[in-house]
Amino acid sequence: MNTSAPARETPVLKVGLLGAGTVGSQVARVLLTQSDELAQRTGVRLALTGIAVRDVTARRDVELPPExxxxxxxxxxxxxxxxxELTGxxxxxxxxxLRALKAGKSVITGNKALLAESGRELQDAAAGSGAQLSYEAAVAGAIPIVRPMRDSLAGDSVNRFLGIMNGTTNFILDQMxxxxxxxxxxxxxxxxxxxxxxxxxxDVEGHDAAAKTAVLASLAxxxxxxIADVHxxxxxxxxxxxxxAAREAGYVIKLLSVGERCGDGVNLRVNPVMIPRDHVxxxxxxxxNAVFVEAENAGSLMFYGQGAGGDPTAxxxxxxxxxxxxxIALGATGIxxxxxxxxPAVSMDDVTTRLAVTLAANDRLGVLARLAKVFADNGVSISTMQQSExxxxxxxxxxxxxTHSGRHESLMATVEALRELPVVQDVVSVTPVEAGE
Amino acid sequence: MNTSAPARETPVLKVGLLGAGTVGSQVARVLLTQSDELAQRTGVRLALTGIAVRDVTARRDVELPPExxxxxxxxxxxxxxxxxELTGxxxxxxxxxLRALKAGKSVITGNKALLAESGRELQDAAAGSGAQLSYEAAVAGAIPIVRPMRDSLAGDSVNRFLGIMNGTTNFILDQMxxxxxxxxxxxxxxxxxxxxxxxxxxDVEGHDAAAKTAVLASLAxxxxxxIADVHxxxxxxxxxxxxxAAREAGYVIKLLSVGERCGDGVNLRVNPVMIPRDHVxxxxxxxxNAVFVEAENAGSLMFYGQGAGGDPTAxxxxxxxxxxxxxIALGATGIxxxxxxxxPAVSMDDVTTRLAVTLAANDRLGVLARLAKVFADNGVSISTMQQSExxxxxxxxxxxxxTHSGRHESLMATVEALRELPVVQDVVSVTPVEAGE
Incomplete structure (x- = not known):
């Protein structure tokens, strides 16, 4: 198998833009003002041939040619x-x-909701026509994670990823x-x-992070x-x-997106967890945002950057x-x-995790012994314990x-049994612990 | 411009391996044992057709077929x-x-020394025949940085990168x-x-990091x-x-690889610097290893992972x-x-940086005033000062x-003037401060 010499003439590619919001208008601006530099840099001239908007007279951050x-x-x-496609x-x-892909036109989209719902259908349409479907902007904004996951790790095997993939919630938790x-x-x-x-x-209910988790996990x-597969x-x-309390114990609470191999399947979850402060x-x-990846051969990798915003996403x-x-210019079809x-996506029950549990209990002798018995009865062992007024x-x-690591089901059963104890007044909080041990 | 449907038959690609050391034998092992899985995963069957070694009878970590x-x-x-190519x-x-590239055969190499010396010649040979030259393993080991730099940031502009690209020196400095x-x-x-x-x-003289810096900067x-362009x-x-002293002041010393735009050129340097402990x-x-990248639109990105080792590099x-x-299977030629x-590569003189300077000085009144005058005479201002016995x-x-930020030349001139002061007994250390302010 051999390759032929590359074409020497600069090919022109017609770009149609759907949507001219914060990201779309930035993309349009670059295409309109940096056409020569992009052509030089990439070997292809990108000609913006149309911008579909809901209202052509609306005011925009960037002035766009009315024609x-x-x-x-x-x-x-x-x-x-x-x-x-940047309409959402x-x-x-x-x-x-779908119409574009079926016509053999490659599509770039930042639409995680669409990908998390209809990703398979879109991929199939692309494969059928040889078009490419690209969506780096849909997961963790400006961070190059889709391409490394697809290409750089193509000869490796991902065991787990842990992601902070929603900037709003990370800002809120960091402020707290x-x-x-x-x-x-x-x-x-x-x-x-x-x-x-x-x-x-x-953002705060985790739906945005869950959509990104489904998209990234499909690749990984x-x-x-x-999105229905994501707890x-x-x-x-x-x-x-x-x-x-987490801070005092050397942890920080993050809304974590996890995708990990679990038995013969994969568990996908988004939830607030404690991670060690000294973990990257x-x-x-x-x-x-950041995505931490554990791969069979590559070991631990992390990708970090801005997860949102007009310029980064553009x-x-x-x-x-x-x-x-x-x-396209070089004659390749999509992969x-x-x-x-x-x-298969597997339920939380089979996940191996650890839990941080805060209990309000009667302050008297013998309480600890009763609690410890509940843990022992459920086959769960305690890693650390702290008591305060x-x-x-x-x-x-x-x-x-x-706790030490255990099946999520056993850990939750332990929490329920603790709740039933007469000496326990309240289960104040239950937070999984990740990225440690 | 349109695209055609992808081929459905699994193409076979003959892979020739030069070198069977730690990395080479891992690559051979995967190709030999995971051929079916790789074919399924990638749509191409990779057939290992030969392994060139110096001594066919040498003992190896992985047993390789003698034929x-x-x-x-x-x-x-x-x-x-x-x-x-994994011979080095x-x-x-x-x-x-060069012979392989000129014959239109794509080459994958992890040879940073070769790339840092003859990268341009190799790129030209590849461009001439349409072959691809790939070298993800040559910069920061397993960390996907070459592909993101080349592809993901293709529509952006890199202002600066700061890299920890040598694991040996990072281990030593971390231990210290x-x-x-x-x-x-x-x-x-x-x-x-x-x-x-x-x-x-x-490693400890920075040559390995300097080679990687030249390779990454060429891309960025x-x-x-x-390598001759790298201070x-x-x-x-x-x-x-x-x-x-760095620790006490909230800094940590790292051997940093820096590539940054500086006037109409780029300064490339590898040297031990102080960076804030709370910087990523x-x-x-x-x-x-890690590479921190500042791009025009994407903002700050960081890529983190193992910089060496057989499995990660493989x-x-x-x-x-x-x-x-x-x-190749999809008909694309190299980009x-x-x-x-x-x-152009510009000298250190024009770089804007900060310096941490430790002086041994006579312990008497008026010393500070004399030092301050030297700084003022050189147009350099002091950010923080700490005095101890x-x-x-x-x-x-x-x-x-x-110091506050200043031209490197002025900062160094200040240090020389300080050295000449009769009250200064010794300039104990001079360390640039990066990634702060």
Whole structure:
């Protein structure tokens, strides 16, 4: 098998843009103002041939040539060689993206919700026509994680990833950690600074992170997952007390996206967990994102950067666009990603994890012995224990226990059995511990 | 421009391996034992058709089929579609790699010394025939940094990178930081644990990091640099006192590889510097590597992982191999990387940096005023100053100063002027401060 000499003429590729919001208008700006430099850098000239918007007269951050603006998305697609989709939402976006892919037009998208719901269908459409589907911007914003996962680790095997993939919640938890603020106050500050939306549900309930988890896990494990496969808990229940207790014990609470091999399948989860402060993920502050990957041969890797924002996300979109353009210009078709492994998503029950449990218990002799018996009966062993007075009740102590590793089901059964004990007044909090031991 | 449907039959690609050391034998093992899984995963069957070694009877970590072993490297190249070069050294490797590339055979190499000396020549040979030259393993071992730099940031512009790209020196400095050990003791421990070679010169003098810096900078700045363009200082002069003083001030000493835009050019340097402990690079412990990148749109990114070792490096080689194989199977030729920007390498003089300076000075009134005048005369301002008794001399104080940012030339001129002051007994240490302010 041999290769032929590359073409010497600069090929021109027509780019159709769907959406001109924060990211879309940045992408348009770069394509319009840096065309020569991009051509020089990439060997392909990218010509923006149309921008589909909902309202051509709307005010935008970047002034766009009126002759490119249209409300007719289909016309933009028809005219283009490559389609950049930055409208978001499921429909009519899904139909449009499918139409483009089936026509052999490569698509770059940052739409994690669409990918987490219909990723397989889109991949199949791309494979059928030889088009490429690229979505670096959909997972962890500007951080190059999709391409390394797909290409750099193509000869390796991923055992687990741990990701901080939502900047809003990381900002809130970091504020709580560094200032002692309550969740509501930290959220209000995030909203004031533009890190959180007026309706923060998708972020604080973990839905955004869960969509990204499904997309990344599909790549990492050569399988096909949707958001429904991801166990998802948000951070609204995390209290200032939880954060302070974690800090005291050398941990920090993060909303973690986990995808890990578990028996013959894969468990996918998003939930607030404690991680050691000195773990590299513990140093991911503010609205930054990071993905920690454990691979069979490569060992531990981490990818860190800005998870959101117009410019960073535009950078990821442009990287995809240039790669797609070069591949097309050089005659390559898309790499069909077969979910050949088809590892099933398994429930939380079988996951091996550790739990940090805070109990309010009667402050009298013999309590510890009773608690210890419950742990022993459930086959769960205690790693550390700390006892202090409950500031709220004089005859009560607060017990903070961290277990050794165990099956999640056994750990949760232990917590339920503890709750039933007459000496236990309240199970104040239950937080998994990750990235340690 | 349109694309055609991908081929459905699994293409076979003949792989010739040069070298069967720690990394080479791991690569061979994976190719021989995981052929089916790799074919399924990548859509290409990789057939190992020959392994060139110096001595076919030598003992190896991995048992290799004798019929594949030969001392005739040229025969291995002739028989192959893709060549994996893991022999190291400049000649005869350079001649062999050039011959393969000119014959249109893609080459995967982990040879940073060769790339740092003859990278441009190899790139030109590849561009001429349409072959691909891949070298993820040559920079920061298993960390995917070459591909993100080349592809993911293709639509962005890199302003600066700061890398910890030599595991041996990071291990030594980390030991000195965490245990207070002297350089010699930390080196001895690194040697005992297999992190440092019997002759540690290439690592501790910064030559290995400088080669990687030249390779990464060529990619990052679309230019062509050799190791001669890199200002290089090793860590043999770093003392336990330096490390302890840095620690006390909230810094950690790292051997940093820096590539940054500077005026109309780029400055490339490798030297021991102080970085803030709470910077993400400050948390890179042991033999780990990391590269921190500042890009125009993407903002700050960091890539972290194992910089050396057989399995991690083999992972990077296999990633390159699979990518090259897929591209060839899909009909793509290599992407010619033109060093179109051709940013000149500029000297240290013009670099903007900060310095931490430790002086031994007479312990009497008026000394500070004289020092301050020297700084003012050179247009350099002082950021922090700490005075303590010199444990070695009763009538001497140790002054630790950190400057604000200034031109390196002015900062060094200031240090020389300080050295000339009669009240200054000794300039104990001079360490640049990076990644702060």
């Amino acid at each position: 490119l603006l249209t409300t007719d998305a289909d016309a933009v697609i028809d005219r283009a060689d490559v389609v950049v 939402g499921i429909e009519p976006t899904r139909t449009r993206v 950690d560094s200032t002692g603020a309550a969740f509501d106050d930290a959220l209000a500050e995030a909203q004031e600074l533009g890190y959180a939306e007026a309706d923060p549900t998708a 494990f050569h399988s096909s997952y949707t 998802c808990e948000g951070i609204t229940g995390v209290t200032a007390d939880d954060v302070a 993920l513990g140093g991911v502050r503010g609205a930054y 950078s990821a979109v442009l990287g995809d666009l240039v790669s797609a353009a070069r591949a 069909p990603l077969e979910p050949y492994a088809a590892l 409950d500031p709220r009740e004089s005859d009560t102590s607060l017990l903070r226990l961290v | 594949l072993l030969t001392t005739d490297a040229d025969a291995v190249i002739d028989r192959a579609d893709v060549v994996v 050294g400049i000649e005869p490797t350079r001649t062999r790699v 930081d965490s245990t207070g050990a002297a350089f010699d003791d930390a080196l001895a421990e690194a040697q005992e644990l297999g992190y440092a070679e019997a002759d540690p010169t290439a 700045f679309h230019s062509s640099y050799t 290089c200082e090793g860590i043999t002069g770093v003392t336990a006192d330096d490390v302890a 690079l400050g948390g890179v412990r042991g033999a780990y 992972s990077a080689v296999l990633g390159d191999l699979v990518s090259a194989a897929r591209a 010619p990387l033109e060093p179109y920007a051709a940013l 010199d444990p070695r001399e009763s009538d001497t104080s140790l002054l630790r100063l950190v």
